[in-house]
Amino acid sequence: MTLATPAGYRALDDASLRDFLAGLPDLRDRLGGRPPDWSIIEVGDGNLNLVFLIDGPEGSLCVKQSLPYVRAAGESWPLPLDRAFFEQSYYRAVAPYSEGLTPRFFYYQPELYAIVMERLSPHIILRRGLIEGRRYPGAAAAVAEFAARSTFATSDFGATLEEKAELMSTFARNTSLIRITAEVVFTDPLANSPRNRWTSPALDGLAAEFRADSALKVTVAEWGRRFLTEAQALIHGDLHTGSVMVTETDTRVMDPEFAFVGPIGFDIGAFIANLVMNAIAQAGHATPGDDRKAEADWVLSQVPVFWDTFSSRFLALWDEKARGDAYPPAMFSNPGDAAVLAGARKAFVDRLFADAIGYAGVKTIRRILGFAHNADFELIADPARRAPLEAKSARLARTFLLEPHSFRTPDDIVAAVKAL
Amino acid sequence: MTLATPAGYRALDDASLRDFLAGLPDLRDRLGGRPPDWSIIEVGDGNLNLVFLIDGPEGSLCVKQSLPYVRAAGESWPLPLDRAFFEQSYYRAVAPYSEGLTPRFFYYQPELYAIVMERLSPHIILRRGLIEGRRYPGAAAAVAEFAARSTFATSDFGATLEEKAELMSTFARNTSLIRITAEVVFTDPLANSPRNRWTSPALDGLAAEFRADSALKVTVAEWGRRFLTEAQALIHGDLHTGSVMVTETDTRVMDPEFAFVGPIGFDIGAFIANLVMNAIAQAGHATPGDDRKAEADWVLSQVPVFWDTFSSRFLALWDEKARGDAYPPAMFSNPGDAAVLAGARKAFVDRLFADAIGYAGVKTIRRILGFAHNADFELIADPARRAPLEAKSARLARTFLLEPHSFRTPDDIVAAVKAL
Ligand SMILES: Nc1ncnc2c1ncn2[C@@H]1O[C@H](COP(=O)(O)OP(=O)(O)OP(=O)(O)O)[C@@H](O)[C@H]1O
Ligand SMILES: Nc1ncnc2c1ncn2[C@@H]1O[C@H](COP(=O)(O)OP(=O)(O)OP(=O)(O)O)[C@@H](O)[C@H]1O
Numbered sequence: 014m015t016l017a018t019p020a021g022y023r024a025l026d027d028a029s030l031r032d033f034l035a036g037l038p039d040l041r042d043r044l045g046g047r048p049p050d051w052s053i054i055e056v057g058d059g060n061l062n063l064v065f066l067i068d069g070p071e072g073s074l075c076v077k078q079s080l081p082y083v084r085a086a087g088e089s090w091p092l093p094l095d096r097a098f099f100e101q102s103y104y105r106a107v108a109p110y111s112e113g114l115t116p117r118f119f120y121y122q123p124e125l126y127a128i129v130m131e132r133l134s135p136h137i138i139l140r141r142g143l144i145e146g147r148r149y150p151g152a153a154a155a156v157a158e159f160a161a162r163s164t165f166a167t168s169d170f171g172a173t174l175e176e177k178a179e180l181m182s183t184f185a186r187n188t189s190l191i192r193i194t195a196e197v198v199f200t201d202p203l204a205n206s207p208r209n210r211w212t213s214p215a216l217d218g219l220a221a222e223f224r225a226d227s228a229l230k231v232t233v234a235e236w237g238r239r240f241l242t243e244a245q246a247l248i249h250g251d252l253h254t255g256s257v258m259v260t261e262t263d264t265r266v267m268d269p270e271f272a273f274v275g276p277i278g279f280d281i282g283a284f285i286a287n288l289v290m291n292a293i294a295q296a297g298h299a300t301p302g303d304d305r306k307a308e309a310d311w312v313l314s315q316v317p318v319f320w321d322t323f324s325s326r327f328l329a330l331w332d333e334k335a336r337g338d339a340y341p342p343a344m345f346s347n348p349g350d351a352a353v354l355a356g357a358r359k360a361f362v363d364r365l366f367a368d369a370i371g372y373a374g375v376k377t378i379r380r381i382l383g384f385a386h387n388a389d390f391e392l393i394a395d396p397a398r399r400a401p402l403e404a405k406s407a408r409l410a411r412t413f414l415l416e417p418h419s420f421r422t423p424d425d426i427v428a429a430v431k432a433l
Numbered sequence: 434m435t436l437a438t439p440a441g442y443r444a445l446d447d448a449s450l451r452d453f454l455a456g457l458p459d460l461r462d463r464l465g466g467r468p469p470d471w472s473i474i475e476v477g478d479g480n481l482n483l484v485f486l487i488d489g490p491e492g493s494l495c496v497k498q499s500l501p502y503v504r505a506a507g508e509s510w511p512l513p514l515d516r517a518f519f520e521q522s523y524y525r526a527v528a529p530y531s532e533g534l535t536p537r538f539f540y541y542q543p544e545l546y547a548i549v550m551e552r553l554s555p556h557i558i559l560r561r562g563l564i565e566g567r568r569y570p571g572a573a574a575a576v577a578e579f580a581a582r583s584t585f586a587t588s589d590f591g592a593t594l595e596e597k598a599e600l601m602s603t604f605a606r607n608t609s610l611i612r613i614t615a616e617v618v619f620t621d622p623l624a625n626s627p628r629n630r631w632t633s634p635a636l637d638g639l640a641a642e643f644r645a646d647s648a649l650k651v652t653v654a655e656w657g658r659r660f661l662t663e664a665q666a667l668i669h670g671d672l673h674t675g676s677v678m679v680t681e682t683d684t685r686v687m688d689p690e691f692a693f694v695g696p697i698g699f700d701i702g703a704f705i706a707n708l709v710m711n712a713i714a715q716a717g718h719a720t721p722g723d724d725r726k727a728e729a730d731w732v733l734s735q736v737p738v739f740w741d742t743f744s745s746r747f748l749a750l751w752d753e754k755a756r757g758d759a760y761p762p763a764m765f766s767n768p769g770d771a772a773v774l775a776g777a778r779k780a781f782v783d784r785l786f787a788d789a790i791g792y793a794g795v796k797t798i799r800r801i802l803g804f805a806h807n808a809d810f811e812l813i814a815d816p817a818r819r820a821p822l823e824a825k826s827a828r829l830a831r832t833f834l835l836e837p838h839s840f841r842t843p844d845d846i847v848a849a850v851k852a853l
Contacts, residue, residue, distance in 0.1 A: 169658060169661045169662060174608060174611055174612055174615060174661060175608045175612070177661075178605040178606060178608045178611070179605075181601060181602070181605040181664075182601070182602045182603075182605040182606055183602075185598040185599075185601040185602040185605070186598060186602055188594060188595045188598045191594055191598070192594060192595070192758075195594060195758045196758075199761075200758070200761045200763055200764055203764055204761075204763045204764045204766070205763075205766070206763075224767075225767060225769065227765075227767070227769055227770045227772075227773035227774070228773055230764050230765065230770065230773075231760075231770075231773050231774060231776075231777040233764075234759065234760040234761070234764055234765075234777070235760075235777065237758070237759055237760070237761075238589060238759035238760060238781075241589045241594060241597075241758060241759050242589060242663060242664050242665050242759070243662060243663065243664075244601075244662050244663075244664045245662050338612070338615045338616075338620070338657070338661060339654065339657055339658035339661050339662070340651075340654040340655075340657070340658060341619075341620045341624075341654070341657075343620055343624045343625075343626075344620055344623055344624045344650050344653075344654055345647075345650065345654075346624070346625070347644075347645060347647065349645070349647055350647045350650065350651075352647075353647035353648055353650075353651050354647070354651060356651075357651040357654070357655065361658075
């Protein structure tokens with residue numbers, strides 16, 4: 014099957030990528046030497062795109078290109094190319110607030126739907142490092158810092174309504190990926206979708222039970238409604254531990270192709286859910302010499318680090334850089350207003366936490382009963398070891414959704430995981 | 434002062450309007466006769482635009498054209514012309530759902546920012562009719578029907594996310610009018626803005642008291658935040674009794690230039706607030722022969738009519754025409770789901786009522802302490818009669834905002850007004 018693609022588009026290969034970069038003097042200089050001296054490998058282990066790493070005598074680059082279908086599903090699931098446009102739009106939009114926290118963006122070629130960016134090295138995907146039992150002391154705080162800066166700056170607290178309208182107008186058109194999230198995250202996992210899968214037969218009962226739980230489904234649907242309507246800020250849209258690359262000392266948020274103006278708690282909840290899943294999965298990666306209990310505790314301890322950093326940075330920015338049209342400073346010029354205003358800001362951030370709990374529940378269930386699973390669990394080869402850990406995660410997620418008031422602080426999450 | 438306007442734009446006058454219409458065969462035929470036979474009057478008593486009524490031997494038309502400034506404030510308050518673009522975009526977007534409930538839309542001339550539509554006759558503005566003590570038995574239900582149909586069809590329940598994204602992308606750019614609402618409705622009235630005015634000195638104390646009320650201001654600011662972020666459906670944006678034209682038997686919603694994808698409760702609250710203000714103002718229009726008590730009661734009785742019609746129609750549409758991506762039918766295919774789903778829908782509509790109460794509070798205060806006042810009160814010439822009625826309205830509005838849980842049904846509103 015051949016998919017129709019716009020004129021000018023071709024999926025890059027070694028030769029055409031070499032030509033493409035050779036034609037861009039700045040990037041050619043970055044690599045150094047001559048095109049035949051460059052080594053190129055394709056590493057797109059992801060679900061959607063081609064990713065090339067290019068090494069030259071003087072430097073390196075990374076090129077990410079959209080394919081006209083969902084790579085993980087094959088050409089039978091076509092997907093518009095324009096996600097690369099939104100990915101680079103996101104990098105550009107957050108660049109003023111994200112220095113050093115994303116790969117540096119260099120160039121976008123619109124006909125090829127190809128992004129040229131900094132090649133991160135020796136970074137690896139955070140999720141992978143955690144699965145291997147490593148620790149990244151600064152990672153959770155860096156991701157929180159990134160989320161606080163980028164969402165504050167693009168919210169109605171940090172941006173004028175004209176600036177935010179521009180973002181809404183642009184990113185509202187990222188419908189192919191918003192649709193994937195709506196379906197694959199919110200709709201499918203508790204419906205009868207042929208795209209769903211789970212560790213079977215061990216979790217057949219759990220899957221049936223969840224699908225029969227009308228209250229759970231209505232709660233997930235309500236979070237789905239909010240996902241589609243709460244245009245709070247430009248969010249990353251897929252902020253899990255697989256969208257973060259790290260070394261021991263450096264952290265970068267990448268892969269923002271799902272970006273749109275949506276609920277901030279969706280990003281926060283995604284990251285929390287993925288830390289929690291990794292912590293629960295650790296037991297499945299135990300070896301005779303390492304039961305992974307300490308690693309699990311450490312990963313879990315990053316949940317409060319992440320939330321506390323995010324919330325305190327968001328509030329600090331609101332204090333220092335309020336210039337938007339929501340809670341406009343002009344309304345609060347009396348000395349007596351300060352305490353009440355601070356209380357309202359705190360209440361808003363507390364609601365973001367409540368939102369994060371809800372979205373964390375949704376995002377966990379979809380990784381266990383839906384289409385795209387997490388390496389945290391998938392790499393536990395033995396289903397007899399994997400299934401009980403997945404079940405624990407799924408049941409905790411259901412508690413997030415049906416008993417949200419039990420989770421008022423990140424320590425409540427830590428305690429609940431330890432009690433499992 | 435001359436304002437820069439795009440090439441091709443000129444404010445229409447009798448002669449140029451005649452030429453313009455003469456060049457449009459369909460519209461020329463509607464009017465009949467020859468251009469010199471047409472009578473043209475300009476009736477824009479509004480705040481923002483030129484409105485011409487054109488009568489020919491065979492028919493009539495209405496032409497509404499943007500001016501490059503706020504008419505009510507003069508050329509010192511410039512305003513982009515593009516509001517006419519959004520007004521016609523709105524008419525087109527809701528046309529499939531609004532037949533007979535808006536003026537019929539005929540034509541848009543983009544360079545002139547001029548809309549040609551059905552001339553309503555012998556319709557008058559609903560607010561004006563109510564001030565004169567008349568009754569319009571079907572008006573509240575018709576506006577409710579219009580609001581239910583147009584918001585349902587453009588919400589994530591009635592539209593696909595791609596359809597809604599198109600609306601968001603277009604209407605997010607209506608920033609000049611969204612800014613006017615943000616400032617004039619939410620920010621200014623409780624801040625120290627030179628645009629504010631109130632019945633002085635009678636209400637000086639009330640104005641100062643409200644401005645010193647930090648809790649009230651924070652509550653208004655929170656509704657302002659929601660106004661800017663809750664992208665629920667394409668809303669009219671200014672759905673008060675002055676945006677409705679009526680006869681005894683026909684009702685049309687017009688003047689949707691403030692339209693954008695926002696919170697449904699904003700429209701609902703606007704209409705409720707304006708009914709309530711009119712009811713409270715009736716005493717100020719009493720004459721020796723008519724104390725207006727019966728009219729006040731009748732106007733107030735339209736609040737439950739309006740809400741009950743809106744909510745039951747919205748729920749009925751949700752039952753019959755669910756095709757959006759929020760609460761997707763695919764998730765609720767078990768027989769056991771129906772009751773829980775119905776409960777969730779009811780809960781959503783109840784939250785719209787709560788939203789309406791909040792926005793009604795905001796919209797009332799701005800009419801008493803802010804820039805644009807209502808004829809309901811303004812036409813009470815004697816400040817000694819007017820001020821106490823305005824004060825009653827403002828205090829009720831404050832209760833809407835600070836004690837929202839006292840208002841769970843429209844009957845609670847009716848009871849509160851009667852208890853004033
Ligand atoms: N800037 C970079 N520097 C180095 N390696 C990178 C860079 N960007 C991506 N990679 C590598 O390529 C892989 C896939 O990248 P990315 O996640 O952006 O693609 P994707 O197709 O969107 O994947 P997914 O479907 O998993 O989200 C990453 O896991 C990482 O190993
Ligand atoms: N289609 C119509 N048929 C007949 N009269 C109309 C029509 N449209 C507008 N009018 C008259 O023109 C007046 C102003 O119209 P409209 O409210 O649309 O303009 P505006 O400048 O936006 O006013 P405002 O600032 O009050 O909202 C109306 O009050 C009404 O009397």
